[in-house]
Amino acid sequence: MTDSLETAFEEGLERYKQGESPATLIPHFKQICDCAPKNAPAWACLAWLYLLDEKPALALKAAQKSVxxxxxxxxSRVNLALAMLDNGSTGVRVHIEAAQQIISLDKNIRDDVADNIEDGLTRKPDWKSLQRVKDWLFSA
Incomplete structure (x- = not known):
C-alpha cells in the first residue's frame, strides 16, 4: 500500500475510534479498497462497517474478499462468520473454529478480538449474531 493509502487507512481507523458513524466511513474504506484491492485489512474494516450499518449482503462480499x-x-474470520449469520448462510463453524485456534495462540490477538466484539456490542447493542460469536469464542 502506498503512503497515501496507508495514511488514509490510519485516518479512517482514527475516525472510527473517535465515534464517527459507519455510514460516513463506508465510502472512505470503499475508496481504499478500490485503490488497493489486495489489501485484506481494508476489506475487513469495510465488512465490519457494513455489518454495523445493517448491510449484511455487502458485508459478506467484503468479508469473503478479506479472508x-x-x-x-x-x-477477518469473525467478520465473515457474522456476515454469514446475518445473511442466514451455512458454514459458519469453520470460520469460528479458525478464529478460536488463532486467538488461543496469542493473548494480545485474543484481547484485540475481544475488544472489537465489545466495541461492536456498544455500537449495536442488540446485535444477536455478535453475541453468539462472542459466546462461541470466549465461553469455552
Missing amino acids: KLDGRPPQ
Whole structure:
C-alpha cells in the first residue's frame, strides 16, 4: 500500500475510534479498497462497517474478499462468520473454529478480538449474531 493509502487507512481507523458513524466511513474504506484491492485489512474494516450499518449482503462480499486475501487474521474470520449469520448462510463453524485456534495462540490477538466484539456490542447493542460469536469464542 502506498503512503497515501496507508495514511488514509490510519485516518479512517482514527475516525472510527473517535465515534464517527459507519455510514460516513463506508465510502472512505470503499475508496481504499478500490485503490488497493489486495489489501485484506481494508476489506475487513469495510465488512465490519457494513455489518454495523445493517448491510449484511455487502458485508459478506467484503468479508469473503478479506479472508480470501489473507485468512490468518481472526477478525477477518469473525467478520465473515457474522456476515454469514446475518445473511442466514451455512458454514459458519469453520470460520469460528479458525478464529478460536488463532486467538488461543496469542493473548494480545485474543484481547484485540475481544475488544472489537465489545466495541461492536456498544455500537449495536442488540446485535444477536455478535453475541453468539462472542459466546462461541470466549465461553469455552
